[in-house]
Amino acid sequence: MRISQLSAESGVPIPTIKYYLREGLLPQGDQTSATRAEYGRSHLRRLRLIRALLEVGRLPVAAIRQVIAAVEDEQIGFHDMLGTAHYALATPVEPHPDDEDWREARELVDRMISDLGWGVHPAAPTRDELAQTVVTLKRLGMPTSQEDLLPYATAAHDLVRELDITKIPFDGPRDVAVETLVICEVLYGKAFDVLRRLAQESESTRILDVTPCADDDPPRWTRP
Amino acid sequence: MRISQLSAESGVPIPTIKYYLREGLLPQGDQTSATRAEYGRSHLRRLRLIRALLEVGRLPVAAIRQVIAAVEDEQIGFHDMLGTAHYALATPVEPHPDDEDWREARELVDRMISDLGWGVHPAAPTRDELAQTVVTLKRLGMPTSQEDLLPYATAAHDLVRELDITKIPFDGPRDVAVETLVICEVLYGKAFDVLRRLAQESESTRILDVTPCADDDPPRWTRP
DNA sequence: ATCGCTGGATACTTTTACTATCCAATCATT
DNA sequence: AATGATTGGATAGTAAAAGTATCCAGCGAT
Incomplete structure (x- = not known):
């Protein structure tokens, strides 16, 4: 799936997807060449999660990034990962x-x-x-x-x-x-x-x- | 109470109080002369309510204004006033x-x-x-x-x-x-x-x- | 008299979450 | 092979919300 298709299926504009990529909310796609990357179902899923947390949960982008960082950091144990997610949801x-x-x-x-x-x-x-x-x-x-x-x-x-x-x-x-x-x-x-x-x-x-x-x-x- | 005292007691900076006055969140003080107005305990109370709704409730200023407008509009009946307040708390x-x-x-x-x-x-x-x-x-x-x-x-x-x-x-x-x-x-x-x-x-x-x-x-x- | 505070108006700032534009590379299609 | 659309990457611009800052003339206390 290319970025335009990801955008079409999720309803999120391309510039916004690029912004999420920059911000580390969305993992990079599989780079197949210098100007092409492939996105999968996990990206679509992630995108939907991001929008839900933003629009329904009114979470700031920074909090979402923290949650995602905890998930992707394999160093962190299961319980601490849940803890990190938990505390990212708190209002500082x-x-x-x-x-x-x-x-x-x-x-x-x-x-x-x-x-x-x-x-x-x-x-x-x-x-x-x-x-x-x-x-x-x-x-x-x-x-x-x-x-x-x-x-x-x-x-x-x-x-x-x-x-x-x-x-x-x-x-x-x-x-x-x-x-x-x-x-x-x-x-x-x-x-x-x-x-x-x-x-x-x-x-x-x-x-x-x-x-x-x-x-x-x-x-x-x-x-x- | 003058504005500086209101600011001191509430912990809200003077420019912010002026902003709330402009936005109609806080009623004007009793104008005693062209350059002086008197604020009372009700202003302090209101100010605390505003800050609570902003900081704890994370309500937008516009929603707070709606609630306040409903309270102050004597035309509106009791039940509709509560309704207005209720719906102002909803995320559009x-x-x-x-x-x-x-x-x-x-x-x-x-x-x-x-x-x-x-x-x-x-x-x-x-x-x-x-x-x-x-x-x-x-x-x-x-x-x-x-x-x-x-x-x-x-x-x-x-x-x-x-x-x-x-x-x-x-x-x-x-x-x-x-x-x-x-x-x-x-x-x-x-x-x-x-x-x-x-x-x-x-x-x-x-x-x-x-x-x-x-x-x-x-x-x-x-x-x- | 004068010094600092006040109300009122206006303009500026900061943060957040996007959007828009540009560019060279590249892919699909002719 | 030419070409035209698309892509990633970078940079810059925007919009809204919530303040902040500045300026100014008028008052009031000392």
Whole structure:
């Protein structure tokens, strides 16, 4: 498959494909001559993954590159590769250990993780990310305790254990495993997020006792 | 409070505050003379909300403006105001009704919402957002059925009904209600997202049977 | 009186994710 | 063999989003 065909099948413009090649998101094709390279199904697959992470997951290109680099670095062990992928999905947050609120939030997070018996690396950036959220909630006048967070943690754990993790082929090839992990995290994460908003609309409709709309009612809002 | 104090207390630079004023995110202060205006606690509060939505929720400024405009437009009824806020939080997605996969996904979404008995407006953009995610999952080789999605929907509904919605003061002033709604959606949404990733790391550690790390183990990865 | 801060307007910057253009090499087709 | 489209590689340009910086005249406190 040549680049024009790759572009046609994926719907991604050629200059964009070249950009991904430059950025190391997409591996080079099989160079058959100075001005020709052959791309295969794996490239198409990779391209679709990139677009999904960009458009649905809204991940920055740099994060995608990290995930891909981890997959392709054969030095890294399986577990660390998954870890790298994991942490690339986190929004970078720099800790403020000298801030009282921050330290308190971080302790809350650490205590909860240990109370739940979760096996999370002590230096995982995800801990800081959650701490940051807790601090922000407090600043907004909605202080959060472990008690408040626990139901969310339990629900998350249940979903992961019963659904997401069962989809990941831990015994298969590493690229397939990470890819599945990333897809599960990002896309099912997105799906859950939207479902939460749908449920929220439904509940606020119910509580306000608004008559549900008929199928042909006009929308009452417009995009700007 | 003058602008410099507002800046000092919020940690937001003065030019940025001026930018938010220009963009209509922050209401003008009480103009006491041609070159002086007075800002109050509500401005500080609003500023914190803006930063939370920007930094934690990663919402675009335009979406924040929409939410704020809905709050301040006294014409709009309570329920429609919440709706506007809701839909401003959605990632805009344009539907492709001529695409087979897309139509199928959209039907799946509509059927599920109706099977669940949820009261969601038939033209809610959130439906398209979920359909888009379903299409993407299919393109990535992980086709999703209603059966796959239902556990996530149920979990989302339970969390919203038992926790989020109880925090919203429906009988209080409208600005407080929307603000709480938005905070719940964005920040608890974020918290859940991080918790999901933590649970996922924990489970993959458990399944791969890796010995958990001691507190003083060095991190095995670094940010780029 | 004057010195620094303010509001308001305008212009500039940075980052991110692309697009566009150019060029010589080369492949397929005539 | 001529030719015309396509390719890889390099470089440069663009668009949008979210700030930042600068300038200016007016006020207010010292």
